[in-house]
Amino acid sequence: xxxxxxxxxxxxxxxxxxxxxxxxxxxxxxxxxxxxxxxxxxxxxxxxxxxxxxxxxxxxxxxxxxxxxxxxxxxxxxxxxxxxxxxxxxxxxxxxxxxxxxxxxxxxxxxxxxxxxxxxxxxxxxxxxxxxxxxxxxxxxxxxxxxxxxxxxxxxxxxxxxxxxxxxxxxxxxxxxxxxxxxxxxxxxxxxxxxxxxxxxxxxxxxxxxxxxxxxxxxxxxxxxxxxxxxxxxxxxxxxxxxxxxxxxxxxxxxxxxxxxxxxxxxxxxxxxxxxxxxxxxxxxxxxxxxxxxxxxxxxxxxxxxxxxxxxxxxxxxxxxxxxxxxxxxxxxxxxxxxxxxxxxxxxxxxxxxxxxxxxxxxxxxxxxxxxxxxxxxxxxxxxxxxxxxxxxxxxxxxxxxxxxxxxxxxxxxxxxxxxxxxxxxxxxx
Numbered sequence: 513x514x515x516x517x518x519x520x521x522x523x524x525x526x527x528x529x530x531x532x533x534x535x536x537x538x539x540x541x542x543x544x545x546x547x548x549x550x551x552x553x554x555x556x557x558x559x560x561x562x563x564x565x566x567x568x569x570x571x572x573x574x575x576x577x578x579x580x581x582x583x584x585x586x587x588x589x590x591x592x593x594x595x596x597x598x599x600x601x602x603x604x605x606x607x608x609x610x611x612x613x614x615x616x617x618x619x620x621x622x623x624x625x626x627x628x629x630x631x632x633x634x635x636x637x638x639x640x641x642x643x644x645x646x647x648x649x650x651x652x653x654x655x656x657x658x659x660x661x662x663x664x665x666x667x668x669x670x671x672x673x674x675x676x677x678x679x680x681x682x683x684x685x686x687x688x689x690x691x692x693x694x695x696x697x698x699x700x701x702x703x704x705x706x707x708x709x710x711x712x713x714x715x716x717x718x719x720x721x722x723x724x725x726x727x728x729x730x731x732x733x734x735x736x737x738x739x740x741x742x743x744x745x746x747x748x749x750x751x752x753x754x755x756x757x758x759x760x761x762x763x764x765x766x767x768x769x770x771x772x773x774x775x776x777x778x779x780x781x782x783x784x785x786x787x788x789x790x791x792x793x794x795x796x797x798x799x800x801x802x803x804x805x806x807x808x809x810x811x812x813x814x815x816x817x818x819x820x821x822x823x824x825x826x827x828x829x830x831x832x833x834x835x836x837x838x839x840x841x842x843x844x845x846x847x848x849x850x851x852x853x854x855x856x857x858x859x860x861x862x863x864x865x866x867x868x869x870x871x872x873x874x875x876x877x878x879x880x881x882x883x884x885x886x887x888x889x890x891x892x893x894x895x896x897x898x899x900x901x902x903x904x905x906x907x908x909x910x911x912x913x914x915x916x917x918x919x920x921x922x923x924x925x926x927x928x929x930x931x932x933x934x935x936x937x938x939x940x941x942x
Contacts, residue, residue, distance in 0.1 A: 514619030515618065516542045517851055520615035521584075522591045522783070524549030524577055525557075526836035527619035527814025527843070529902065534844025536583040540853045541595035543735055545584040548591050548603050552577055555644060556901050558833065558869075559908075561684065564647040564654075565691035565871070566698075566920040568911050574644060575903035589614060591622065594787040596807065617809050617847045620787065620796060621840060622833060624778035624815035626935055636776040640935040641684055647930040650773065651861055654692075655699050656924060657770055658778065662705040672768035674700075674711045677759055678775060679751055681717035682725070683868055685775030686734055689715040691868040693741040699922040714732040714744045714767065721747055723868060723876065730868075730876040733885035737874050774935055778831060780816045792818040802843045803850075811847055813839035837900070867893040 517534060521528050524547055532547050538546065553574035562568035577586055589611065591601035626640040631935050639653065640646050654676065661673035676696070678689045692713045700706045706920065715738060722738065722745060723731045738745050746761070751772070753760040776855040780794045789804055790797045795818035796804060802819065804810040813819065814836035819829045829835045838861050849856045865878040867889070875889035879897075884892060894912065898905050 517837045517849055518544040518546060518613060518614065519617045519619070520546045520548065520613055521619045521783075522548045522601060522815070523621035523816070524551070524554055525623040525814065526833045527623065527817075527840035529554045529577070529581070530837050530840030531619050531813065531844040531847075532581050532584050532619055532839045532899045533902075535812060535848060536581065536844050538848035538854055539850050540848065543851070546587055546615075547577065547581065547599060548587045548589060548613070548740075549577065550588070550590045550606070552586060552588060554580070554902060556897075556904075557642070558683075558897060558900075560641065560644070560647045561687040561691045561869070562643070562871075563644065564650045564688065565695040566651055566655075566922055567691070567915045570644050570648055572904045572908045572911055575901065587611065588593060591783055592786065594618075594620075594783075594789075596788065596810070597866065599809065603765060615809075617850065618811070619843050619847060620783075620810065620812040620816060621814045621836075621843070622781035622783040622816045622872045623836075625772065625781055627777040627779040628774075628936055629776060629804075631751055631753065634772070634774065635753065635936040637754040637756060638679070638772040638935050640933065641688065641775050642778070643933065645928045646933045648925060649930060649933050652924045652926065652928070653771065654696060654929075655922055656697040658696055658703070658706070658711075659924075661709070662700070662703040662853045668768065670706075670709065672708055672758060673704075673770050673885055675758075675767060675769040676712065676771045676773070677707065677713070677714045677751075677767060677769050678773045679714065679716050680775035680777065681715055681719060681722040681745070681747070682775065682777065683723070683866065685717070685773075686722050686738070687869055687871075688773055688775060689713055689743050690734075690738055690741065693743060694871060695920065695922075698920055710743065711742075713854075714740065714746060716749050716751065716761070718750045718762075719747060726866065726868070727878050729883045730878055730885060734868065734870060734876045737870055737896045758792050778815060786815050795828070800860070801841060801846050801856050802859060803846070803860065806917070808850065810869075813843040819859055821857065823862050829859075830863075833865075833900075834866075835861070845873050858922050867896050869897075 587603040593602040796812040867877040875893040877889040
């Protein structure tokens with residue numbers, strides 16, 4: 513390595529992006545900042561349901577890393593290996609080339625991937641929902657099913673193609689299910705063959721209610737809205753088996769369908785295992801300063817880190833974007849402090865609440881513990897997203913206005929093949 517300090521950040525999600533942003537301001541002069549990320553953009557995950565429902569341009573949730581982080585060198589690729597003894601990270605670029613970058617300080621912010629459960633057929637037949645590619649593929653898939661339904665004379669096949677099953681009634685699954693009926697109604701509206709055809713959306717979860725993390729009042733409000741839009745909410749229920757013809761539920765019912773959307777949850781990125789560092793619940797063990805015990809040169813934050821929750825002794829912080837943003841900022845500042853600029857601090861933050869966009873002028877939110885629903889929640893939710901997005905704010909606002917006035921565009925884009933977005937992240941794309 514050269515004489516200047518080099519700080520390498522692995523992952524450009526919420527944690528990694530905000531760590532890099534903090535280091536641009538806090539790092540000692542002359543420090544080289546390197547960000548290893550598989551895309552050249554920061555991905556604003558909370559608005560993906562709107563991308564999948566064709567109400568938001570996918571470019572709005574992709575914020576340029578080189579534009580918003582001008583003081584950071586982007587190493588485009590996927591980190592594969594960490595050599596702690598040599599202080600080196602190995603990564604593979606998009607064209608298959610292998611590269612090694614050394615570091616004086618390292619921030620691991622690899623994030624998370626789709627969480628699979630050992631349910632027969634899910635890996636082969638379900639659609640994940642963690643990336644722009646997955647959202648675009650799902651968008652095309654849903655449109656295609658409606659169009660194919662209108663082209664068949666088989667009533668059973670038509671009904672199956674017009675049935676959409678979402679598993680997981682957390683934030684993402686609830687938003688996908690809420691956005692679904694208006695989306696499919698818009699696609700089917702001008703198809704004469706589908707007049708009078710029932711389009712089903714089902715939302716399943718083993719939990720006793722939707723959005724179990726939220727205030728009971730907000731959970732009820734979201735449940736009522738879903739049912740008002742025609743979503744069949746099946747709590748205490750999940751998938752027992754998935755096939756090409758449909759899904760068998762744990763209540764014994766078989767639902768003919770060609771669409772299974774998997775929003776069950778996330779697990780740490782597989783890189784966490786490849787680091788060789790100690791883990792807890794699959795996440796890299798860190799202390800309250802986000803440093804890895806025994807390795808003061810390595811910090812970890814976000815979904816891949818087992819960060820102790822000082823507000824709840826004995827617990828770990830939740831795997832949420834809110835925590836990832838804050839931890840990323842602190843990790844950047846603490847790395848700078850470890851190089852003599854600033855003072856180390858511990859991560860301690862109380863939950864400020866959550867927002868759930870249910871489409872249109874509907875939402876559920878509890879900012880600072882204040883339960884909101886309907887229009888007030890929608891205004892708070894969209895205002896929060898605009899503030900939290902590190903770029904594309906004006907374009908996003910324009911898209912929302914255009915969608916409200918002219919409606920969504922319901923044509924297939926054909927940009928992503930199914931093989932390019934495997935649900936099982938340990939299975940390489942072909």
